[in-house]
Amino acid sequence: MSAPTLPETGTDRVHVPGCDTNCSSDGCLVTDVIGCVAQVNTGLALEVMAFAYATDDEPTPGGYVELFPTEDGLVEGFFVSPTDARRLAAMLLDAADQVERLTGGAK
Amino acid sequence: MSAPVRTRRVTPAPMNIALLSDAPHMPMCPGTCVTVEHTHTGDGLISHGDWWATVTPTGTEDVVHVRLCVHRVSDEPDVYVGRLDVLDREGLHVGQPEIVVQGLPRDGSAEATRAFARLLDRAAAVLEEITQ
Numbered sequence: 001m002s003a004p005t006l007p008e009t010g011t012d013r014v015h016v017p018g019c020d021t022n023c024s025s026d027g028c029l030v031t032d033v034i035g036c037v038a039q040v041n042t043g044l045a046l047e048v049m050a051f052a053y054a055t056d057d058e059p060t061p062g063g064y065v066e067l068f069p070t071e072d073g074l075v076e077g078f079f080v081s082p083t084d085a086r087r088l089a090a091m092l093l094d095a096a097d098q099v100e101r102l103t104g105g106a107k
Numbered sequence: 108m109s110a111p112v113r114t115r116r117v118t119p120a121p122m123n124i125a126l127l128s129d130a131p132h133m134p135m136c137p138g139t140c141v142t143v144e145h146t147h148t149g150d151g152l153i154s155h156g157d158w159w160a161t162v163t164p165t166g167t168e169d170v171v172h173v174r175l176c177v178h179r180v181s182d183e184p185d186v187y188v189g190r191l192d193v194l195d196r197e198g199l200h201v202g203q204p205e206i207v208v209q210g211l212p213r214d215g216s217a218e219a220t221r222a223f224a225r226l227l228d229r230a231a232a233v234l235e236e237i238t239q
Contacts, residue, residue, distance in 0.1 A: 051215075064215030077157050077185075077209040082231035085206050089231075092224035096217035 034095045046078060048091040052102030063099035065092065124172060127194040133176035133204055134237045135188070142174045155191060157207060162195040171195045178237065180230045184223065185209035188234045204237050206230045 034048040052063040067088075080088060124142070132138050145153050151164035155173050162171055172194040180186040186209070191202040208227070212219040 063217075065217070065220040066215055067211055077207060079157075079205045079207055080227075082206065082234045085227045085231040085234075089224040089227040092220050092227070096220040096224070099215075099220075100217050 034091045034098065046080075046088065048088070048095050050095040050098040050102065052099060061103040063103040065095040065099055067092070122170075122172065122194055122196060124194070126199045127172050127174055127192060130174075130192060130199055130201070133178065133188075133190040135178040135233065136176035136190075137178075140174055140176050142172050144170055144172055146170050153193060157209070158189070158191045160191055160193045160200075160202065162193055162200065163197055165196075169196070178233060180233055181226050184211060184226070186226055186230050188230060188237060190237075204234055206234055 031049055031051055034050055046067055049066050049068075050063065051066065052061055054061040128142055132140065143155065145155065146168060147153055147162070147165075149165050149167045149169060151162045153160040153162060153171055153173060155175060158175065160173065174192045176190045176192070178188045180188065187207055188204055189207055190204040193200045193202065206227075208230075212223045
């Protein structure tokens with residue numbers, strides 16, 4: 001007797017664009033690194049990432065943008081030069097667009 | 108009988124606090140910032156809130172006075188342009204104005220992210236105006 005076929009997880013769910021659809025029932029998660037800028041003084045870099053996800057419980061794709069340092073330890077505050085502040089602003093705008101693209105949000 | 112050896116005590120030169128308190132504030136600073144006294148161990152490293160400053164190491168514990176000028180760009184998230192001026196025994200060291208971002212948007216939604224991006228652009232424009 002052959003083993004019962006387990007229902008595939010995630011198949012009834014709307015996947016986030018870019019998901020390989022082999023995701024588990026925990027949901028799919030697509031990460032897109034938009035870019036990073038260096039902090040003034042510390043040498044740490046701040047990375048801008050766009051995340052998109054969908055789970056069995058939350059089948060409608062959701063998404064968010066995160067900005068965090070590339071090294072361990074959360075930075076509560078950071079220093080940036082005007083040039084890097086503008087670069088960071090441009091990356092954040094890209095990330096916001098990307099989240100909307102990945103989640104099918106209206107622009 | 109030999110004469111007693113006289114040792115000469117070197118008294119550190121007093122700092123002229125007026126050099127800092129009378130110095131012009133950072134442009135666009137409301138002028139309400141206060142002078143604060145700090146003591147460093149002699150390594151010349153000064154910590155003032157989020158700011159670090161270096162003065163000439165003295166090798167022994169020493170006092171410096173600092174003043175942080177602030178032009179606030181936003182309260183939530185807290186974004187400002189600041190400049191830390193330091194007075195040590197060598198005189199007044201006027202710092203470089205910098206953009207400081209304290210905290211991030213509460214949520215990472217596209218809208219909140221765009222608002223934060225606009226805030227950074229505004230802070231960059233303020234800093235450029237200050238340093239013109």
